[in-house]
Amino acid sequence: REKVLENLMHSGVTIVNPATVYIEETVEIEKDATIMPSTIIKGRTKIRSGCVLGPFSYIEDCTVGKNVEIRASFVYGAEIADDVKIGPYSHIRKETKIGRSARIGNFSEIKKSSIGENTKVSHLSYIGDSTLGKNINIGAGTITCNYDGKNKHKTEIGDDTFVGSNTNLVAPVKIGKGVLIAAGSTITHDVPDNKLAIARERQVIKKRRIVDWR
Numbered sequence: 001r002e003k004v005l006e007n008l009m010h011s012g013v014t015i016v017n018p019a020t021v022y023i024e025e026t027v028e029i030e031k032d033a034t035i036m037p038s039t040i041i042k043g044r045t046k047i048r049s050g051c052v053l054g055p056f057s058y059i060e061d062c063t064v065g066k067n068v069e070i071r072a073s074f075v076y077g078a079e080i081a082d083d084v085k086i087g088p089y090s091h092i093r094k095e096t097k098i099g100r101s102a103r104i105g106n107f108s109e110i111k112k113s114s115i116g117e118n119t120k121v122s123h124l125s126y127i128g129d130s131t132l133g134k135n136i137n138i139g140a141g142t143i144t145c146n147y148d149g150k151n152k153h154k155t156e157i158g159d160d161t162f163v164g165s166n167t168n169l170v171a172p173v174k175i176g177k178g179v180l181i182a183a184g185s186t187i188t189h190d191v192p193d194n195k196l197a198i199a200r201e202r203q204v205i206k207k208r209r210i211v212d213w214r
Contacts, residue, residue, distance in 0.1 A: 001023075013029050014032075016035065016036050022042075024043065028047065030048050031049060032049040040059070041053070041060070042058075043062075047068075048064060048067075049066055051068045053068075056071075057070050057074070061077050062080060068083070069087070070086045073088065073092065074092070076093065077095060081097075081100040081117075082100050083100055087105070097115065099117040101117060102117065102118060102119050103121070105122035105123050106122075109126045109127070110128075113127050113130040113131065116132050116134040117134045117135070119133070119135065120136070122140070125139075126143050129144070129152050129154050130144050130157070133161070136162075139162075139164045139166070139183060141166040142167045155172070157169075157179075158175060159178070161178060161180070164180075164182050164183030164185065165183045166184050167185050168186040168187065170186065173188065173189070174191075176193035179191050179196075182199075185198055
């Protein structure tokens with residue numbers, strides 16, 4: 001383990017606190033990448049220059065482009081383009097492709113999906129069996145409901161779409177380009193390009209019964 005780390009550092013890779021880092025000999029890392037403490041990198045992983053990986057990250061069998069940041073996250077079997085930011089606390093699963101300058105944020109999980117250039121999945125979301133275009137904003141708490149108990153189904157979202165927080169996308173479903181989905185919606189039907197979709201109950205305000213709970 002120490003010999004692998006020593007060879008990498010001699011080649012121009014910065015490894016902060018090598019005593020806490022584990023990198024398998026099958027891993028390829030270009031010079032000017034930085035590996036932060038408590039990071040594990042395994043398998044047929046290839047990492048380009050300018051990356052900052054860790055601290056506290058697990059990366060296995062991934063292709064990682066230039067200037068990628070992966071912080072405190074679990075990533076395996078993924079293709080990650082240049083200038084992507086992942087984490088903290090993201091989970092990126094097999095057969096995922098993340099496009100240039102995309103952002104996968106805290107407590108978000110991506111499974112077997114394609115995430116387009118400059119698309120953001122920043123908070124508390126699950127994206128599974130999905131294809132997302134470019135320049136999409138996925139609001140906090142958005143869920144692709146891809147499993148019906150027997151089969152997995154696909155979700156497609158077009159470029160320049162804004163998905164409001166706490167949205168459920170019940171697959172199979174196709175969301176067009178330039179769509180706005182209102183926060184709190186459960187979408188069960190396809191939405192055409194450049195439309196506003198609202199799928200929630202109307203708010204009702206009633207007189208409150210005051211109860212002394214003491």
